[in-house]
């Protein structure tokens with residue numbers, strides 16, 4: 196699998212990363228530990244060399260599975276996120292340096308690594324960057340050899356911008372055919388500052404696979420049950436038609452087109468996949484394509500125009 200540079204960190208990541216939120220059983224419903232291990236091993240066998248997780252996924256158990264199944268000597272790049280506490284009745288954010296220090300140590304122990312390749316602050320608010328001790332702490336981790344690079348998983352363009360101004364070397368952003376807002380807001384600065392970009396939610400939580408009936412329902416323990424109203428989901432599903440016009444022998448699936456859209460943006464260092472089983476992983480890796488052009492410029496332009504006509508972009 197091809198690798199791309201991670202901004203100006205001097206590090207490289209495989210173009211496809213294995214994201215592990217869904218795999219952890221959080222977010223979309225349970226996954227067995229045996230399946231988690233099979234997916235980790237299958238990802239390695241398919242050439243995936245970047246693994247993305249968070250200390251809070253399954254209360255740290257996902258980091259433990261990565262520590263057990265993706266040993267350091269394989270040269271895989273591991274990204275984890277800190278700053279979400281689950282020790283109370285409801286999860287809360289904590290970016291106080293004392294808390295982060297302990298959280299990082301726990302992640303190092305679970306991942307079985309003295310040095311973690313990349314540590315991201317997990318969805319901080321813009322205000323978190325008002326504390327100058329926060330970026331200072333992240334820089335210090337790097338100087339002390341506890342991390343190779345640091346960054347922020349950002350939920351808004353405003354947070355992404357504050358993170359870059361604070362010195363973040365990597366940003367993780369939601370980026371897909373239907374949702375490019377933060378990427379568009381930040382692209383000039385991402386390029387100028389040479390910040391590495393991890394693109395997540397590349398399938399819009401599964402919507403872009405185009406496999407759902409208009410009246411799709413989700414289980415109560417699936418975050419998607421709360422994400423869209425019935426009418427909103429029906430509208431979203433109908434907006435997939437422009438993607439279908441790109442289907443061909445070479446581009447046989449919507450999920451492949453969605454991934455190729457992400458990979459064809461050269462600002463993206465790696466597309467963070469979210470499979471919950473080996474079959475999904477196999478399909479994603481196979482259908483993402485192997486090399487540029489993932490989606491030719493003209494196809495991107497045509498697609499954008501069609502998406503404007505159905506109301507995805509204004």
Ligand SMILES: NC(=O)c1ccc[n+]([C@@H]2O[C@H](COP(=O)([O-])OP(=O)(O)OC[C@H]3O[C@@H](n4cnc5c(N)ncnc54)[C@H](OP(=O)(O)O)[C@@H]3O)[C@@H](O)[C@H]2O)c1
Nearest residue numbers: 214215216217348395396397398399400401468469475478
């Ligand atoms: N704040 C953050 O830092 C943050 C936020 C979100 C995500 N992430 C990371 O990014 C990763 C991916 O993001 P995501 O979960 O938001 O969304 P995603 O990759 O857009 O969607 C994941 C969902 O897509 C469906 N899917 C995957 N492969 C498929 C296939 N081959 N065929 C059909 N459906 C398929 C699955 O749905 P079913 O469950 O219905 O099978 C899966 O749960 C996460 O695992 C996580 O590691 C980070």
